[in-house]
Amino acid sequence: MFQALLLTQSDDRRTHAALAELDESQLPAGDVLVQVSHSTLNYKDGLAITGKAPVVRTWPMVPGIDFAGTVIESADTRYRAGDAVLLNGWGVGETHWGGLAQKARVKADWLLPLPAGMTAERAMAIGTAGYTAMLCVMALQAQGVTPDRGPVLVTGANGGVGSIAIALLSRAGFTVHASTGRLGEAAHLKSLGAAEVIDRATLSAPGKPLQKERWAAAVDSVGSHTLANVCASLHYGGVVAACGLAQGMDFPATVAPFILRGVTLAGVDSVMAPYARRAEAWSRLAAELPAEVLAGNTATIALGDAPAVAARLLAGQVRGRVVVDVGR
Structure with missing residues (x-):
């Protein structure tokens, strides 16, 4: 039993x-x-x-x-x-x-x-959220996103995917901006590696099809208007790795960011990802995500x-x- x-x-x-x-x-x-x-x-x-x-x-x-x-x-x-x-x-x-x-x-x-040297408890402190965060980082890097191209936005920053994405990206040399509805957690997000914290309300309402270019790339676990506004605010040639729907499954956007700024929307699935990609993600997590980050998160x-x-x-x-x- x-x-x-x-x-x-x-x-x-x-x-x-x-x-x-x-x-x-x-x-x-x-x-x-x-x-x-x-x-x-x-x-x-x-x-x-x-x-x-x-x-x-x-x-x-x-x-x-x-x-x-x-x-x-x-x-x-x-x-x-x-x-x-x-x-x-x-x-x-x-x-x-x-x-x-x-x-x-x-x-x-x-x-x-x-992974060698990783305990079961540490693996679950990473879990699907951290594994998904690494898949998002891998997706951005596969599209040629590098730290010199500009800041990377992470939405849903206080969640499991967002918090670990911040830690991974900052330790890879990226300047990370974090979007959250809990601004009282700004100190925690900055301890993970965020250089700037913004209010999610600035992204969660309907917005213009094209907006001021603010970020080179993004990791989005929110969807809906947030994802649409993120796409509209990326630099020319920007990339967003989309992996979640905390705000909603809808995507109320236009094609403008894609055909006028060459933006790439890269979908990230963690559920059915093939073995080789999973193994790579977990190998990198074991090497790139310090234990002290997990302890405080x-x-x-x-x-x-x-x-x-x-x-x-x-x-x-x-x-x-x-x-x-x-x-x-």
Whole structure:
């Protein structure tokens, strides 16, 4: 038996989250059985646990799009009992039971070896948010964005993706501007590496198709009017890596930034990214993201605390990353 956070749906389509004692026989099919030690709370987890959006596709569901732990048994030769592994995405926590549990059974193709020298707790302090942030940095660099081209904007700066993107970009030599609705956190954002903090209200309302050129590039986890205004405010040849929809799925923009300034909109998907890109991202995270950055940007909670913290996360009341110690 093991503990898990189990989501069920009532006849009126309301989501209910509660700790449950489960048996291994209830786990879904997979090649590898993992003893999970740590998971995380991401924005998507918050939506799933609270039922604020139709993230969960099959019921009942164990949420948690991330986990790290140790292989118990494996039918795949790539992994053996005792191997330290991590997982991000692949529909885990949406269509396949996820990481907010003490055990998980998944496909071997979905796993990555834990980078050498990295603990499970540190991996989850990075989590899908930090992994996505690195994919965004890689996307900008693949488009030729370099520090000498000008400042880079990070929206949703106090969130998991935004906070780690600031740390990664600043340590790569970029001048980083941070957009947030919580200006009281400006000191924290500057400690991560932001050179300037701006009020998200300046970007979140409808704006002109073309605006003053302010940034060479951007990492956007917000979408909607914010993304449209960011595109309209990039330098000629600017690039924005778009990875989220905290403000909305809509994109109320025009083609003007793309055909008059040569702006590139690079979509970043972390859920189905191929193995090689994942491995590169995690290798770079292990090398480029100092442990002290994570320590000051991470809170650790018990499994039973996840529902309450998920609600706070969606209300914009959580700073940085949340690690879930599933053994607590």
